[in-house]
Amino acid sequence: MSVPLSASIADETSAEPVTRSRPALSPSRAADFKQCPLKYRLRAIDRVPEPPTRAAVRGTVVHAVLEDLFGLPAAERGPDRAAELVPGAWERVRAGREGLDELVAAGGPEALFEEVRRLVAGYYELEDPTRFDPDGLEERVEVDLDGEIPLRGFVDRIDVAPNGLLRVVDYKTGRAPGPQHEARALFQLKFYALVILRTRGILPAQLRLIYLADKVLLTYTPDREELDRFARILTALWQAILDAGRTGDFPPQRNSMCRYCDFHALCPEFGGTPPPYPGWPTRDATTTDIDLGLPLVRTPEDV
Numbered sequence: 001m002s003v004p005l006s007a008s009i010a011d012e013t014s015a016e017p018v019t020r021s022r023p024a025l026s027p028s029r030a031a032d033f034k035q036c037p038l039k040y041r042l043r044a045i046d047r048v049p050e051p052p053t054r055a056a057v058r059g060t061v062v063h064a065v066l067e068d069l070f071g072l073p074a075a076e077r078g079p080d081r082a083a084e085l086v087p088g089a090w091e092r093v094r095a096g097r098e099g100l101d102e103l104v105a106a107g108g109p110e111a112l113f114e115e116v117r118r119l120v121a122g123y124y125e126l127e128d129p130t131r132f133d134p135d136g137l138e139e140r141v142e143v144d145l146d147g148e149i150p151l152r153g154f155v156d157r158i159d160v161a162p163n164g165l166l167r168v169v170d171y172k173t174g175r176a177p178g179p180q181h182e183a184r185a186l187f188q189l190k191f192y193a194l195v196i197l198r199t200r201g202i203l204p205a206q207l208r209l210i211y212l213a214d215k216v217l218l219t220y221t222p223d224r225e226e227l228d229r230f231a232r233i234l235t236a237l238w239q240a241i242l243d244a245g246r247t248g249d250f251p252p253q254r255n256s257m258c259r260y261c262d263f264h265a266l267c268p269e270f271g272g273t274p275p276p277y278p279g280w281p282t283r284d285a286t287t288t289d290i291d292l293g294l295p296l297v298r299t300p301e302d303v
């Protein structure tokens, strides 16, 4: 399945009435709420548009290249061919969102291509893509946990070995986390492992994060009891989100990621004022990319 690069985000500045589908819980939105409830509200409920960053564009293009690479016959997935895929992947990302040309203007697309090629070249130090065929690429995974908690996400890659063992893989173009931030990274993979366990009935044998910039693999083996505990954590988190959604109480919580946050003008911690709370969206509609942590261009946290 392709990443829906051309899907649309509700535009708060549009003259058309804004439609706001019911939020779902993705790893990204769960992390937002845990980190700062106001950030969650502005992203998932108000849907305030956020300008893409250059790093996010670069990460989105890297993901597109790796997806295209695995679309080729195994024998053709060498590093030179991967490098050739970069301009096409960039065009695909560029077609999905206006304003990216200005973002890469410094140095032009060639400078961006070089950065992407370096990251993709690093991938070959960690895996040999000619030796296996993934079972799924950019696969949408979803389940209503216990019939009522909407878990949604996109998994970069799912591998299934001939003996049926399943591996969940996520690529990262940012730096590998220190030990104190590993939990956040694993949260995402446990989320996907739980959704796969509940939908396919298979406990993933391995969760793998691939940090392309640092050429580091982070692998983890989940167990069923742990995922059951994780389900209870998500249940409590969703309940907290629903409670806040009812009252509109989404307090700002200053944290180390504030410097990357686009909402300073709407945040009391930085002298701003949030817009009036629009209420919890009740419209039952297709979950949008922003619920999934996959806006047209990924956020810095998602690449």
Ligand code: SF4
Pocket: 036, 038, 039, 252, 253, 254, 255, 257, 258, 261, 262, 263, 264, 267, 268, 269, 270
């Ligand atoms: S700037 Fe910090 S406190 Fe304010 S909304 Fe963003 S993450 Fe929250």
